[in-house]
Amino acid sequence: MTRRLTFFFAFIILLTASCEDTQKSKINNTKASTNKTSIKIKDTTDSNNINTAKPKKDKLYLHDEPMIVQEKLIPFLTEYGKKNHENKFRISTSFGDIEVLLYNDTPLHRANMILLIKKGYFNGTFFHRVANGFVIQGGNSDNRETSTKRNNMGSYLIPSEFEAGHRHTRGAFSAAKYAEQNISKASSPFEFFIVQSDRGAHHLDNDHTVYGKVTKGMDVVDEIAKQPIGEGEWPLINIPITVEIIE
Structure with missing residues (x-):
C-alpha cells in the first residue's frame, strides 16, 4: 500500500x-503572424517583460504627468501642435537618410510624431518589417528599452484623420494600426510605414491614415526593401534608425 x-x-x-x-x-x-496585404502591429516585446517597467521620471514623461491617457489625448495633441509647428524630419539609417514632410491637415498625427521625435522615442528602434514591392515598416524593436519607452509614454491610439484625403501613393508616410478590436481604425502612436510600391498601396486608403510623404531618399527606401528577410518579414540584419527634426 x-x-x-x-x-x-x-x-x-x-x-x-x-x-x-x-x-x-x-x-x-x-510569434505574431503577418499579412503582406495589411499593416498590422507586430508584437516584438519580450513576453516576460510586459508591463514590468516601473514608472520613473525621465525625459519621456510629459509635463508632470507620467503618461498620455486616451481621455485627454485630443486636447493634449491639439495644444501640443499649436505650440510645436515643425513638420519635417530625417530618418537616418546605415543605408542613407530619408526625409519626410508631415501634412498640417492631419494635425493629431503630426503633433504625435513631433512629440515622439523630440522625446527621442524612435532612436534605437528599427525598420522591423520589410516587404519588397509593398512597404517598409518602422518604429519598433525587440529591445527592452523600446517597451519601457512605450510604457512611459502611455497606452493610447490616435483617431483616424481620413478626411484629409491623402492616398497611399509611392512614398506615402502612413500609420500602422492594431487590427484586432479596432473598428474606428485608430492609429498606433509608435509605428509607421512607407509605401515602396510604384503602384502605391491603394487598398489601404481610408484604412490607414496617410500623414506625410517622403521628399528625399526613396532610393534608400528601395535599398532597405531589398534586404533579405526571415519569418514575419523581419530583416535578417537589424536596421536601426535615428530620427531628428530638420528645417
Missing part, C-alpha cells in the same frame, strides 16, 4: 511539472 501511494504522488508531481514546462514553451515560442 505504501509503495502504491509513493508511486501515485510521484506521478502527480511529474504531471504538474510537465504542464508548467509546456505552458512556458508556448509563451516563449509564440
